[in-house]
Amino acid sequence: MLVIGATSAIAHAVARRYAARGARVFLVARNATLLATHGADLTTRGAGAVGTRVLDALDVAAHGAALDAAFTAFGGLDVALIAHGVLPDQAACERSVAELLDAFDVNARSTVALMSGLAQRFERQGSGVLAVISSPAADRGRASNFVYGASKAAVSVFAAGLRQRLYGRGVRVLTIVPGFVDTPMTASFKKGLLWASPEKVAADIDAALQRGFGVVYTPWFWRWIMLLIRCIPERVYVRMKL
Amino acid sequence: MSSWGRLSSALHETTWLQDRTSAADRISQTILPGIAIGNARSYGDVCLNNGGTAWRTRRLDKFISFDPASGLLECEAGVTLKEITDLVLPQGWFLPVTPGTQYVTVGGAIANDVHGKNHHSRGSFGDHVTGLTLLRTDGETIACGPSSNAEWFRATVGGMGLTGIVADAGLQLRRVNGPWVDSQVDIFESLEQFFELSRTQGASWEYTVAWIDCMAMPGGRARGVFFSGRHSDRTAPVPVPKARSAAWLPPVCVVTTRTSSLFNALYFRRHRQGVQRATQPYWAFFYPLDAISEWNRMYGPSGFYQYQCVVPEQGQLETVRALLEVIKASGAGSFLSVLKTFGARPPAGLMSFPMAGTTLALDFPNKGEESTRLFARLNALVAEAGGRLYPAKDAVMSAVMFCNGYPQAEQFRRYRDPGIESDMSRRLFAGRQ
Ligand SMILES: Cc1cc2nc3c(=O)[nH]c(=O)nc-3n(C[C@H](O)[C@H](O)[C@H](O)COP(=O)(O)OP(=O)(O)OC[C@H]3O[C@@H](n4cnc5c(N)ncnc54)[C@H](O)[C@@H]3O)c2cc1C
Numbered sequence: 001m002l003v004i005g006a007t008s009a010i011a012h013a014v015a016r017r018y019a020a021r022g023a024r025v026f027l028v029a030r031n032a033t034l035l036a037t038h039g040a041d042l043t044t045r046g047a048g049a050v051g052t053r054v055l056d057a058l059d060v061a062a063h064g065a066a067l068d069a070a071f072t073a074f075g076g077l078d079v080a081l082i083a084h085g086v087l088p089d090q091a092a093c094e095r096s097v098a099e100l101l102d103a104f105d106v107n108a109r110s111t112v113a114l115m116s117g118l119a120q121r122f123e124r125q126g127s128g129v130l131a132v133i134s135s136p137a138a139d140r141g142r143a144s145n146f147v148y149g150a151s152k153a154a155v156s157v158f159a160a161g162l163r164q165r166l167y168g169r170g171v172r173v174l175t176i177v178p179g180f181v182d183t184p185m186t187a188s189f190k191k192g193l194l195w196a197s198p199e200k201v202a203a204d205i206d207a208a209l210q211r212g213f214g215v216v217y218t219p220w221f222w223r224w225i226m227l228l229i230r231c232i233p234e235r236v237y238v239r240m241k242l
Numbered sequence: 243m244s245s246w247g248r249l250s251s252a253l254h255e256t257t258w259l260q261d262r263t264s265a266a267d268r269i270s271q272t273i274l275p276g277i278a279i280g281n282a283r284s285y286g287d288v289c290l291n292n293g294g295t296a297w298r299t300r301r302l303d304k305f306i307s308f309d310p311a312s313g314l315l316e317c318e319a320g321v322t323l324k325e326i327t328d329l330v331l332p333q334g335w336f337l338p339v340t341p342g343t344q345y346v347t348v349g350g351a352i353a354n355d356v357h358g359k360n361h362h363s364r365g366s367f368g369d370h371v372t373g374l375t376l377l378r379t380d381g382e383t384i385a386c387g388p389s390s391n392a393e394w395f396r397a398t399v400g401g402m403g404l405t406g407i408v409a410d411a412g413l414q415l416r417r418v419n420g421p422w423v424d425s426q427v428d429i430f431e432s433l434e435q436f437f438e439l440s441r442t443q444g445a446s447w448e449y450t451v452a453w454i455d456c457m458a459m460p461g462g463r464a465r466g467v468f469f470s471g472r473h474s475d476r477t478a479p480v481p482v483p484k485a486r487s488a489a490w491l492p493p494v495c496v497v498t499t500r501t502s503s504l505f506n507a508l509y510f511r512r513h514r515q516g517v518q519r520a521t522q523p524y525w526a527f528f529y530p531l532d533a534i535s536e537w538n539r540m541y542g543p544s545g546f547y548q549y550q551c552v553v554p555e556q557g558q559l560e561t562v563r564a565l566l567e568v569i570k571a572s573g574a575g576s577f578l579s580v581l582k583t584f585g586a587r588p589p590a591g592l593m594s595f596p597m598a599g600t601t602l603a604l605d606f607p608n609k610g611e612e613s614t615r616l617f618a619r620l621n622a623l624v625a626e627a628g629g630r631l632y633p634a635k636d637a638v639m640s641a642v643m644f645c646n647g648y649p650q651a652e653q654f655r656r657y658r659d660p661g662i663e664s665d666m667s668r669r670l671f672a673g674r675q
């Protein structure tokens with residue numbers, strides 16, 4: 001499998017499950033030191049082989065070579081998981097357009113570029129699973145984090161279209177929608193009942209990668225929470241503090 | 243944040259250490275003083291720092307390497323013993339020493355130099371640590387082991403987290419044939435019998451431990467069940483334990499003198515009538531308490547104390563008898579009482595708890611003054627015998643009791659990190675920072 005954003009807590013928890021089964025994993029991340037410690041962890045946990053490649057997702061020109069490396073490392077690829085992302089400070093983005101666009105560059109621009117590159121290669125190969133991590137925030141804009149939400153919405157919509165286009169060509173496209181997950185990204189948040197561990201979410205993602213379809217919410221109840229939120233009439237929603 | 247005894251709830255400024263490379267910077271950038279919290283399986287205040295910083299280490303959970311030929315494992319300090327077992331047991335290796343729960347981190351096991359049922363044959367956890375990386379709050383990094391920078395190593399093993407943050411460690415595992423344990427159960431009906439069993443069983447079984455019924459004491463004699471175990475030759479896979487939880491319990495203390503007496507009597511009966519020899523999954527033998535997650539909630543919102551002391555070999559029978567008499571007389575029954583003899587191996591750390599002799603561990607619901615009065619009486623007996631208390635379990639010992647039990651404390655102070663304090667260190671090193 002290929003993991004982009006391999007130092008993400010959620011992605012690593014998924015990669016550990018593959019490693020424990022002896023799978024060969026190719027890790028892509030921007031921090032070389034962390035990439036090495038994450039790789040060693042997976043090797044120790046039983047990965048059949050571990051390949052690594054340093055890539056800053058913002059460096060779009062370098063995407064092609066990195067993806068080629070991943071496809072050739074083990075002679076083809078079954079699964080790709082795109083997990084990198086940032087959670088921007090909403091207030092700061094309202095003050096600074098540059099910051100807003102930075103978040104879009106990572107979450108939206110770099111991600112759709114990578115999805116596109118992967119789609120071409122999977123289509124050529126005639127098989128594969130392409131999974132990308134989006135967010136419930138993408139389902140409806142909220143005053144408290146619509147920059148993040150909108151950047152993830154681009155990913156969700158792109159994935160939906162790609163899923164349709166590649167349907168019947170052996171390539172399965174999955175949109176992974178984790179709820180609140182206790183990871184470095186959310187370190188400063190107060191945790192409550194709705195929060196899940198990266199391991200719990202990883203178990204769901206693992207199952208989805210093997211036989212899931214379409215949009216996968218994890219934990220499952222977020223599908224219904226977001227359905228409810230989407231159903232609220234705009235006139236009511238606009239007054240709510242979410 | 244509370245520790246396992248749920249006696250208090252401490253407010254911390256929490257900093258999660260995310261990986262071993264960035265940890266040094268994070269530590270030196272936080273507001274001091276701080277203390278490392280592993281998995282908070284200590285019972286008292288050794289891992290609490292009310293009003294200060296808590297460095298959470300659980301995310302330092304990466305393995306670094308494992309050599310299935312030699313059994314040498316290297317990992318970050320937030321890895322739990324369960325994660326290690328899950329990885330190495332299928333490859334024929336096991337922890338050389340394990341406490342009664344597998345939900346402790348490697349860093350916590352080092353800082354309290356934990357012991358298991360095989361202390362008489364294999365010493366404590368620190369005896370099997372091949373090296374560690376210590377991060378100091380002034381930014382210094384010290385690599386140490388039993389033979390390099392050994393004085394730092396000895397201070398850190400059993401050092402209650404006060405010498406620095408352990409980022410990673412090496413551990414020499416031991417070979418086993420499979421995940422099963424052959425065990426034997428013997429009943430004893432006096433302390434003399436217990437010590438006799440310790441001698442005879444200890445010579446031929448790697449693991450020994452006894453449960454005693456400190457509530458019944460018919461005719462003033464202690465009765466109990468003596469467990470012996472050794473790794474079995476059986477290689478078949480073990481079943482997965484059933485997951486149970488006590489999280490649903492109402493927030494009241496269900497442990498009373500009456501329920502404890504009943505439990506203890508039933509427990510004794512079951513073992514007297516039950517099988518004498520068995521082959522059990524390793525988890526059933528080593529971690530019976532892990533079968534019910536959050537069992538500490540049984541004691542309700544006031545929490546509970548664990549009282550664990552060790553008394554030296556010389557006069558151990560008389561001291562243990564006196565301790566049991568005090569407990570019996572106080573009427574404060576202990577739900578679970580454990581008795582074990584330690585071996586004579588020199589301690590791995592400067593401040594390690596184990597010493598040649600006998601250790602007694604008891605659980606008491608927190609009854610405020612009544613509990614502390616009981617501890618004062620027990621402490622007097624322990625001090626007189628030349629024994630000491632276990633910091634991993636303690637929340638109330640005085641600085642005097644500590645210094646008497648651990649005369650090395652003076653020497654230890656030199657290795658303390660000035661940026662690290664805990665509620666316990668403020669109590670035990672009071673006025674002598
Ligand atoms: C059911 C149960 C059974 C037990 N049985 C036994 C037993 O049989 N024998 C025994 O010896 N103990 C036993 N214990 C106690 C337990 O093993 C110790 O308290 C252990 O130290 C807890 O580890 P932890 O990871 O939870 O650490 P914590 O409780 O979070 O912390 C313990 C100490 O370790 C320090 N620490 C943690 N991580 C680091 C680090 N990375 N660097 C530096 N310092 C660090 C903390 O500052 C603190 O001083 C038992 C506990 C329970 C709950």
Ligand SMILES: NC(=O)c1ccc[n+]([C@@H]2O[C@H](COP(=O)([O-])OP(=O)(O)OC[C@H]3O[C@@H](n4cnc5c(N)ncnc54)[C@H](OP(=O)(O)O)[C@@H]3O)[C@@H](O)[C@H]2O)c1
Nearest residue numbers: 007008009010030031056057083084085135180181183185
């Ligand atoms: N946690 C949640 O509650 C939650 C909920 C819904 C969705 N998500 C999504 O889940 C995914 C994983 O997040 P996480 O929770 O596991 O958090 P995380 O551990 O903080 O992971 C985020 C990862 O993105 C990487 N990254 C950021 N910018 C990058 C760039 N320019 N190039 C390459 N890598 C970059 C980071 O790399 P460094 O390690 O180098 O910084 C980090 O590994 C993200 O897409 C996130 O949006 C999370």
